[in-house]
Amino acid sequence: MSPTAGKPITCKAAVAWEASKPLSLETVEVAPPKAGEVRVKITWTGLCHTDYYTLSGNDPEGAFPAILGHEGAGIVESVGEGVTEFKEGQSVILLYTAECKQCKFCKSGKTNLCQSIRAYTGRGVMPDETKRFTCKGKELFHFMGTSTFSQYTVVSQYSLVAVDDRAPQEKTCLLGCGITTGYGAATKTAKVEEGSTVAVFGIGCVGLAVLEGAVHSKASRIIAIDLNDEKEAWAKKFGATDFINPSKLPKDKKIVDHLVELTDGGLDYTFDCTGNVKVMRDALEACHKGWGVSTIIGVAAAGQEISTRPFQLVTGRKWQGSAFGGVKGKTDLPGIIEKYMNKQFKIDEYITHHVKLDDINKGFDYMKSGDCIRCVTDMS
Ligand SMILES: NC(=O)C1=CN([C@@H]2O[C@H](COP(=O)(O)OP(=O)(O)OC[C@H]3O[C@@H](n4cnc5c(N)ncnc54)[C@H](OP(=O)(O)O)[C@@H]3O)[C@@H](O)[C@H]2O)C=CC1
Ligand SMILES: N[C@@H](CCC(=O)N[C@@H](CSC=O)C(=O)NCC(=O)O)C(=O)O
Ligand SMILES: [Zn+2]
Numbered sequence: 001m002s003p004t005a006g007k008p009i010t011c012k013a014a015v016a017w018e019a020s021k022p023l024s025l026e027t028v029e030v031a032p033p034k035a036g037e038v039r040v041k042i043t044w045t046g047l048c049h050t051d052y053y054t055l056s057g058n059d060p061e062g063a064f065p066a067i068l069g070h071e072g073a074g075i076v077e078s079v080g081e082g083v084t085e086f087k088e089g090q091s092v093i094l095l096y097t098a099e100c101k102q103c104k105f106c107k108s109g110k111t112n113l114c115q116s117i118r119a120y121t122g123r124g125v126m127p128d129e130t131k132r133f134t135c136k137g138k139e140l141f142h143f144m145g146t147s148t149f150s151q152y153t154v155v156s157q158y159s160l161v162a163v164d165d166r167a168p169q170e171k172t173c174l175l176g177c178g179i180t181t182g183y184g185a186a187t188k189t190a191k192v193e194e195g196s197t198v199a200v201f202g203i204g205c206v207g208l209a210v211l212e213g214a215v216h217s218k219a220s221r222i223i224a225i226d227l228n229d230e231k232e233a234w235a236k237k238f239g240a241t242d243f244i245n246p247s248k249l250p251k252d253k254k255i256v257d258h259l260v261e262l263t264d265g266g267l268d269y270t271f272d273c274t275g276n277v278k279v280m281r282d283a284l285e286a287c288h289k290g291w292g293v294s295t296i297i298g299v300a301a302a303g304q305e306i307s308t309r310p311f312q313l314v315t316g317r318k319w320q321g322s323a324f325g326g327v328k329g330k331t332d333l334p335g336i337i338e339k340y341m342n343k344q345f346k347i348d349e350y351i352t353h354h355v356k357l358d359d360i361n362k363g364f365d366y367m368k369s370g371d372c373i374r375c376v377t378d379m380s
């Protein structure tokens with residue numbers, strides 16, 4: 001048994017004391033896991049645009065002070081009463097989309113949106129309504145049920161999956177969000193078919209992973225769209241057949257019209273990976289009449305709304321969304337790791353930057369710069 005089991009652990013964490021302020025490196029106390037919970041030593045965490053979104057204060061669920069972070073991998077340190085699925089020393093990936101396998105949603109076969117603990121994770125508390133983090137005498141909120149910006153975190157047993165311990169956590173942490181989300185959105189949510197045409201708006205980590213999914217699905221034409229010309233090389237490396245920078249089109253040419261012309265009436269599948277509601281509209285309207293399907297992945301700030309003429313839907317285009325790529329973490333992630341280990345799935349290629357936990361704010365700066373796909377943080 002771990003010498004720390006049952007005791008509080010003092011460790012380092014990046015604390016978000018308030019919105020729009022840099023994270024603060026602090027010593028925090030992490031309480032032992034209660035019944036149904038697991039305490040995890042986080043080894044690596046990715047920085048996702050959604051962490052930045054919540055830190056910026058635009059997330060209606062953002063509660064401060066908190067420990068953010070949701071793209072993490074680590075090792076089980078100890079388990080709470082009644083936990084039989086996990087044991088100390090196991091290599092795990094944290095799941096911001098939980099999987100309990102028992103709730104109505106998990107059993108429906110129609111969605112990955114397990115609701116067993118969603119109400120709690122949205123409010124930044126554990127399922128008994130309390131918190132496990134304390135700093136300077138104050139309790140800190142949890143985030144997305146994961147809080148990976150701490151050297152130790154406590155999560156529900158539904159919010160993690162055990163994976164092959166030979167897989168490098170420096171890489172597999174990214175399966176906790178961005179890569180899985182994009183890949184799953186193409187392969188599981190949209191179910192892109194062989195020979196179909198695809199357009200992806202926003203070529204960050206999520207957009208590149210949609211490209212990877214479209215390539216695996218054998219799409220015939222894959223059009224990448226981004227305002228940053230530097231993304232052309234990235235998109236082509238991930239299998240895009242075409243790249244368009246909408247800001248470089250002639251003044252009288254709209255991106256929707258250009259795409260519809262290029263593809264004989266529009267695309268079979270489009271994806272928004274920007275979080276911009278105007279782009280979401282373009283993505284829908286660039287779909288082929290009668291059957292085109294547009295999938296929203298990007299997260300838009302509180303107060304933002306999407307709009308289009310209902311005629312767009314009446315005439316057969318479909319608008320849908322995807323969370324965590326429709327992927328069920330416990331059921332599906334071990335298989336994705338196996339593909340990665342067999343070199344049939346990219347992860348390493350997305351990593352452009354590394355930082356140590358002490359430099360996590362520098363990681364956020366990298367994330368906001370145009371040349372960062374994913375920055376991974378060494379939590380040691
Ligand atoms: N639904 C889900 O489960 C998940 C959703 N997300 C969300 O997905 C989105 C993408 O995440 P991520 O890949 O990490 O973010 P990134 O910021 O890395 O990627 C977004 C890309 O979109 C580009 N972009 C911005 N505006 C436009 C525009 N008007 N037209 C074309 N391209 C544009 C950006 O360009 P530039 O570099 O110039 O800014 C950037 O390359 C975010 O909103 C994130 O919150 C993330 C994970 C899971
Ligand atoms: N709290 C946010 C929620 C934004 C959102 O849609 N989150 C995505 C994951 S983004 C990961 O990087 C998601 O999975 N949503 C489904 C869910 O159950 O939250 C807001 O309210 O804007
Ligand atoms: Zn994310």
Ligand SMILES: [Zn+2]
Nearest residue numbers: 100103106114
């Ligand atoms: Zn469930």
